[in-house]
Amino acid sequence: MVVLLLCVLLSWIGITLFCFVAVIRARVALSRIEVELGSLRARLPAAGTETPAARPVASPPRAETPAVTRVAPPVRPVKTRAERLDALERRVGTRWLNWVGALVTLAGTGFLLKFLYDRGWIGPAGRVTIGMGIGVSLLYLGELRLRRFHPLLSQSVSAAGCGALFLTTFLSYKFYDFGGRTATFGLLCWFALFTVALAVVRRAPVLAFLGLLCAYLTPWLLSTGEDQAEILFAYLALLAAASAGVFVLCGWRGIVPLGFVLSLAHYAGWYVRFYAPDRLGIAVTGAAGLVVMFVAAALCRGVWHRKAARPEECAVAAAAHVSGLWFLWDILVRRHEAALGFGLCALALAALGALYAARRRRASSPPLESTLLGLAAGSLVLVIPAVLRAEGAMLAWALAAVVLAGIGIRARSVVLEGAAAFCLLAGPWVGLTGGVFHTGMFIPAANPVFIAWLGVVVSWFLVGRRYGSGAAGQGVREALGTGLGVASSFMLLIVLSAEAWAWFRGRIGAGGDADALRDGRTVALCVLWAAFPWLWLLRKRAAARLEALSAVHYGVLGLAFLVLLADLHHRDSIVFLNPVFWAALLLPAGIYALASRMERGGRRRTALELGAHLLVVVLVAVELGQGAYPGAWTEVSRGWVKMALISVAWALFATALLAAGISRNLPAWRWFALGLLGLTLLKVLFLDMAEVRQIWRVLSFLALGALLMACSYAYSRRERRRAGDLETHNGGDS
Numbered sequence: 120m121v122v123l124l125l126c127v128l129l130s131w132i133g134i135t136l137f138c139f140v141a142v143i144r145a146r147v148a149l150s151r152i153e154v155e156l157g158s159l160r161a162r163l164p165a166a167g168t169e170t171p172a173a174r175p176v177a178s179p180p181r182a183e184t185p186a187v188t189r190v191a192p193p194v195r196p197v198k199t200r201a202e203r204l205d206a207l208e209r210r211v212g213t214r215w216l217n218w219v220g221a222l223v224t225l226a227g228t229g230f231l232l233k234f235l236y237d238r239g240w241i242g243p244a245g246r247v248t249i250g251m252g253i254g255v256s257l258l259y260l261g262e263l264r265l266r267r268f269h270p271l272l273s274q275s276v277s278a279a280g281c282g283a284l285f286l287t288t289f290l291s292y293k294f295y296d297f298g299g300r301t302a303t304f305g306l307l308c309w310f311a312l313f314t315v316a317l318a319v320v321r322r323a324p325v326l327a328f329l330g331l332l333c334a335y336l337t338p339w340l341l342s343t344g345e346d347q348a349e350i351l352f353a354y355l356a357l358l359a360a361a362s363a364g365v366f367v368l369c370g371w372r373g374i375v376p377l378g379f380v381l382s383l384a385h386y387a388g389w390y391v392r393f394y395a396p397d398r399l400g401i402a403v404t405g406a407a408g409l410v411v412m413f414v415a416a417a418l419c420r421g422v423w424h425r426k427a428a429r430p431e432e433c434a435v436a437a438a439a440h441v442s443g444l445w446f447l448w449d450i451l452v453r454r455h456e457a458a459l460g461f462g463l464c465a466l467a468l469a470a471l472g473a474l475y476a477a478r479r480r481r482a483s484s485p486p487l488e489s490t491l492l493g494l495a496a497g498s499l500v501l502v503i504p505a506v507l508r509a510e511g512a513m514l515a516w517a518l519a520a521v522v523l524a525g526i527g528i529r530a531r532s533v534v535l536e537g538a539a540a541f542c543l544l545a546g547p548w549v550g551l552t553g554g555v556f557h558t559g560m561f562i563p564a565a566n567p568v569f570i571a572w573l574g575v576v577v578s579w580f581l582v583g584r585r586y587g588s589g590a591a592g593q594g595v596r597e598a599l600g601t602g603l604g605v606a607s608s609f610m611l612l613i614v615l616s617a618e619a620w621a622w623f624r625g626r627i628g629a630g631g632d633a634d635a636l637r638d639g640r641t642v643a644l645c646v647l648w649a650a651f652p653w654l655w656l657l658r659k660r661a662a663a664r665l666e667a668l669s670a671v672h673y674g675v676l677g678l679a680f681l682v683l684l685a686d687l688h689h690r691d692s693i694v695f696l697n698p699v700f701w702a703a704l705l706l707p708a709g710i711y712a713l714a715s716r717m718e719r720g721g722r723r724r725t726a727l728e729l730g731a732h733l734l735v736v737v738l739v740a741v742e743l744g745q746g747a748y749p750g751a752w753t754e755v756s757r758g759w760v761k762m763a764l765i766s767v768a769w770a771l772f773a774t775a776l777l778a779a780g781i782s783r784n785l786p787a788w789r790w791f792a793l794g795l796l797g798l799t800l801l802k803v804l805f806l807d808m809a810e811v812r813q814i815w816r817v818l819s820f821l822a823l824g825a826l827l828m829a830c831s832y833a834y835s836r837r838e839r840r841r842a843g844d845l846e847t848h849n850g851g852d853s
Contacts, residue, residue, distance in 0.1 A: 243291075243294075243297075247287060247291045247297065250283060250284075250286070250287030250290070250291075251284065251287055253280075253283050253287075254280045254281070254282075254283030254284035254287060255280065255284070256280070257276055257277070257279050257280030257283060258277055258280030258281065258284070259280075260276055260280070277317065277321075277323070277326060278314075278323075278325045278326050278329045281310060281313070281314040281317075281326065281329060281330070281333075282329060282333075284310050285307060285310045285311070285314075285333045288303060288306050288307055288310065289303065289307060289340055289341075291303075292341075300341055300343075303341065304337060304341050307333065307337045307340075307341070308334065308337060310333065311330045311331070311333040311334035311337065312330070312334070313330075314326050314327075314329055314330030314333065315327055315330035315331060315334075315361065315365060317330075318330060318365070318369075319365060319368055319369060322369065324369070324371045324374075327365055327369070327371060327374060328373070328374070328377065331358070331361070331362060331365075331374065331377055331378060331381075332377070332381075334358055334361075335358060335378070335381040335382070335385070338351055338354060338385065339385075346389075346393040346398075348389055348393065348398065348401045348402075348405065349401060351385065351389065352386075352401070352404065352405045352408060355382045355385055355386070355408075356408060356412060358378060358382070359378055359382060359412040359413060359416055360412070360416075362374050362375050362377075362378035362416055363375070363412075363415065363416035363419045366416065366419060366420050367419050367420050367423045367424075370420055370424075372429075372431060373431075375413065375416045375417050375432070375435050376431065376434075376435050378413070378416065379413045379416075379417075379435055379438065379439055382409060382412075382413070383409065383442055386405050386406070386409055386446070389405075390402065390405075390446065394450075399450065399455075402446070402450050403447065403450060403451070403458075403462070405446075406443045406446035406447045406450065407443060407447070407462070407465075409439060409442065409443045409446070410439050410440050410442075410443030410444070410466060410469070411469065412439075413435060413436070413439035414436045414439050414440060414469070414470075414473060415473075416435075417432040417433075417435040417436040417439070418432060418436060418473055418476075418477060418482065418487075420432070421477065421480070421482030421487075422476055422477060422480040422482045423480075424482075425480050425481045425482060426481075426482060427481075427482060427483065427484040427487075428477065428482055428483070428484050428486070428487040429484075430486050432487070433484075433486045433487050433490040436473070436487075436490060436491070436494075437490050437493075437494060440466065440470065440494045440498075441494075443466075444463070444466060444497075444498065444501070447459065447462050447463075447466075448501070448505070451505075452505060456505055456506050457506065459505045459506075460502050460505050460506040463498045463499070463501050463502045463505060464498070464499070464502060466494075466495075466498040467494075467495040467496075467498035467499045468495075470491045470492075470494040470495040470498065471491070471495050473491055474487075474488060474491040474492065474495075477491075488532075489532060489533065489534045490534075492532055492534050492535055493534035493535075493537070493538065496523055496534065496535055496538040497538060499519070500516075500519055500523075500538060500541065500542060500545075503515040503516055503519065503545075504545075504549070508553070509549070509553050509554070509555050509571070510555055510567045510568065510570070510571035511571075512549050512553070513546045513549050513550050513555065513571040513572070513574060513575055514570070514571055514574045516542045516543075516545045516546040516549065516575070516578075517542070517546050517574040517575050517577065517578035518574075518578070519538075519539075519542045520539045520540075520542035520543045520546070520578045520579075520582060521539075521578050521581050521582060523535050523536075523538045523539035523542060524536060524539035524582045524585055524586075525585060527539055528585060528586070539582065542578075543578065543579060543582060543603075546574075546575040546578065547575055547610075550571065550572060550575065555568055555571055555572070556568065556617075556621070557617075557618075557621035557622075557624075557625065558625075559625050559628065559629075560622075560625040560626065560628075560629055561621075561622065561625060563618060563619075563622050564618065569614070569618055572610075572614045573611075573614065575610070576607050576610045576611045576614060577607075579603050579604075579606055579607035579610060580603070580604060580607035580608075580611075582603055583599075583600045583601070583602070583603025583604035583606075583607060584600065584604065585600070586599050586600030586603065587600030587601060587604065588600075605668060605671070608654070608655070608668070608672065609672075609675070612647075612648075612651050612672070612676075615647055615651070616644060616647065616648075619640065619643045619644060619647065620640060620644070623636050623637070623639060623640035623643070633689075634689040634690040635689075635690065637689040638688065638689050638690060638692075638698075638699050641683065641687060641689075641699055641702070641703070642698055642699055642702040644683065645680075645683070645699075645702040645703045645705055645706060646702055646705060648676045648679070648680065648706055649705035649706045649708065649709040650705075650709070651672065651676075652669040652670075652672035652673050652676070652709065652713065653669065653709070653713075655668050655669045655672075656669055656713075656716075666713065666716060666717060666723075667723065669713055670713060670723055670726075670727055673706075673709065673710050673713060673727065673730070674730070676706065677706070677710070677730055677734060680703075680706050680734060681734075681737060683703075684703070684737055684738060684741045685741075687699060687700075687703065687741050687742070687745055688745040694742060694743060695742060700738070700742050703738055704735075704738065706734060707731040707732075707734040707735050707738070708731075710727050710728075710730060710731040710734070711727075711728065711731050713727060714727035714728045714731070725787045728787065728788070729787060729791055732776065732788075732791050735772065736769060736772065736795060739765070739768050739769070739772065740765050740768075740769070743761055743764050743765050743768060744761050744765065762806060765802075766799050766802055766803050769795055769798070769799040769802075770796065770799050772795065773792040773793075773795035773796045773799065774792070774796075776788050776789075776791060776792035776795070777789055777792035777793070777796075780792060
C-alpha cells in the first residue's frame with residue numbers, strides 16, 4: 120500500500136511539472152506571436168490614407184555639399200482603451216496565472232507530503248528522497264526547460280530548487296541525524312558554493328543572494344554552542360572574499376552589504392557570548408579583519424574596473440570601519456591603551472591607503488574621498504583619548520583641531536572641517552569632565568592646568584582667524600570665524616579669572632591672611648576685567664567692529680562686576696581711600712574711555728556711558744555701605760549714617776551728571792540724572808524717614824532739597840540761554 124501511494128505521489132508530481140512546463144511554453148510562444156503581430160501592425164500605414172506622390176525637386180545651381188536626408192523617427196500608435204484592456208488580459212493570462220498556479224501547486228504538494236508524513240506512511244529515508252527529488256526537479260526545470268523561454272522565471276525556479284536541496288540536507292541531519300555534523304557542513308557549503316557559481320555563470324542575482332545567505336546561515340544552523348572562534352572567523356573571511364569576487368565579476372548591488380551585515384552579526388554574537396580577557400588576541404584579529412575585509416570588498420569593484428565608487432560602497436566601507444573600531448575600543452581601552460593607539464593609527468593609515476589606491480586606479484569620487492578622509496581623521500582623533508589623559512589630551516585635541524581645520528579649509532573638505540569642530544569641542548569637554556582644575560598652591564601661568572586651557576583657547580582663536588581671513592565675503596564662514604574669535608576671547612577671560620581666583624584660594628588654604636588675600640583677589644579681578652576688553656583695540660587702526668566687540672565684553676563684565684560688588688570688602692578700610700575701591704573704579708573708567716572713542720551721540724556710546732554711570736552709582740552705594748567709620752559710632756548708628764550718606768552721595772552724583780549733561784548738551788546724561796534724583800527722593804521718603812535718626816534725617820532732606828533746587832536753577836538758566844539765543848537768531852534774520 121505504501122509503495123502504491125509513493126508511486127502515485129511521484130506520478131502526480133511528474134504530471135504536474137510536465138503540465139506546468141507545457142503551459143508556460145505555450146503561453147510564451149503565444150506572447151511572442153502577439154508581440155510580432157503588434158510590431159507589424161504598427162509598421163503598416165493606416166487604412167484609407169494615400170501616399171503622397173513624390174515631387175521633383177529642382178537642384179541648386181551649385182551644390183557645395185551633398186544634401187543630407189533626415190529620417191523621421193517612427194511614431195508609436197496610441198493605444199485605445201480596448202487595446203489596453205486586451206493587453207492587461209494577456210498579461211494576466213500568460214504571466215500572473217502561471218505564477219499563481221505554480222505557487223498553488225507547490226502548496227498543494229506540500230500539504231500532501233505533510234499529510235503523508237503525519238500518517239507515517241513515508242519513513243525518514245523516503246522523506247529525504249522526496250525532498251531531494253523536488254529540489255533536483257526544480258533545478259532541472261529551471262535550468263534546462265525554462266531558461267530559453269523565460270529567464271527571470273527560470274532564476275526563481277532554480278533558486279527554489281537550490282533552497283530545497285539546502286533545506287532538505289539540513290533537516291535530514293537535524294531530525295534524522297543523517298551523515299553527521301562534518302559531512303552535513305561540507306554538503307551545505309557545497310550547495311551554497313554551487314548556487315553562487317551558478318549565479319555567476321547565469322548572471323542571476325537571485326541565486327547569488329540565496330547562495331550567500333545559505334553560506335552565512337550554515338554556522339548558525341550547525342552551531343554546537345562551543346567557542347570555535349578561529350574556525351568561524353576563517354570561514355567568514357572566505358565568505359567575505361567570495362562576496363568581493365562576485366561583486367567584482369558581476370557588480371550586483373547589495374552583495375557586499377549582505378555579507379557585511381551577516382558577518383557583523385556573527386562577530387557580535389560571538390563577542391557577547393564568548394569573549395573573555397584570555398581571548399584578547401582572537402577578538403582583536405576578528406575586529407580588525409572585519410574592517411579590512413569589507414573595506415576592501417566595498418572598494419574592489421571600482422579599483423578593479425577603474426570606475427568611480429558608488430554611494431552604497433562608501434556607506435559599507437564607513438560602516439565596516441566604524442563597527443570594527445567600536446569593538447577594538449571596547450576591547451582595548453581599559454588595559455591596553457598603547458595597543459589601542461597603534462591600532463587606531465593603523466586604521467587611519469589603512470583608510471588613507473585605500474584612498475591612494477582608489478585615486479591611482481581612477482576609482483575615486485567626492486563621496487569616497489570624504490568618507491575615507493573622515494574615517495582616517497576620526498581614527499587619528501580617537502588616538503588622543505585612547506593614549507593621553509587630562510592635560511595632554513586637551514593639548515592634543517587643540518593641535519588636531521588647528522591641523523584638521525587648516526587642511527579642511529584648504530581642500531574644501533566638509534568632513535575634515537567637521538572633525539576639526541569635534542576636536543574644538545572635545546578639548547573643553549575633556550577639561551570639564553576630566554577634572555582639569557587647580558587644587559592647592561601653584562605657580563601662576565606656569566602650571567600644566569593653565570597651559571592646557573590656554574592651548575584650547577589658542578586653538579579656538581587660530582581656527583576662527585583662519586576662517587575669518589580666508590572666507591571674506593562668504594557669509595556663514597566669515598560669521599563662523601568671528602564667532603570662534605569672540606568665544607576664544609571670553610574663554611581666555613574665564614581662564615585668567617579662574618587662574619587668579621584659584622591662586623588666592625590656594626594661598627588662603629595654605630594659612631595666609633584670608634581677608635587680605637580676598638581683597639587682593641578682588642583687586643586682581645577688577646584690574647583684569649577693566650583692561651581685558653582693550654586687547655581688541657591694540658591695533659593702531661581698530662575698526663568699528665572691534666570696538667563693538669570690546670563693548671560686548673564690557674557689557675558681560677558689567678554683570679559680573681555687579682555680582683562681585685555684593686562682597687567687595689573683607690576688612691575694615693577708609694571709605695573711598697582704599698585700593699579695592701580704586702581698582703573697582705577702573706571698570707567704569709574703562710567703559711568711559713571706550714565710549715569716548717566712538718561717534719558722539721551714537722547709540723553705542725550712549726549705552727556705554729549710561730552703563731558706566733550705573734556701575735558708579737552701585738559702586739558708591741556699596742563702598743558707603745561696607746566702608747569703615749569712626750569707632751565712636753555704634754553699630755546701629757553706623758547703619759543710619761550709611762543710609763543718609765548714600766542718599767547724599769547719589770544726589771551729589773546726579774547733580775554733577777545733570778550739570779555735565781546741560782553743559783555738554785547730552786540728553787541721555789540729563790535723563791539719567793533726573794532718574795537718579797527721583798530714586799534718591801523715593802529712598803529718602805520711604806527708607807531714610809523710617810530708619811535714619813532725627814539729625815541725619817534733617818541733613819538728608821536739606822541736602823537733597825538744596826541739590827534739587829540747584830538742579831532746577833541750572834535748568835532755568837539753560838532755558839533762558841536757549842531763549843536768548845533764539846531771539847538773537849530771529850533778530851539777525853529780520
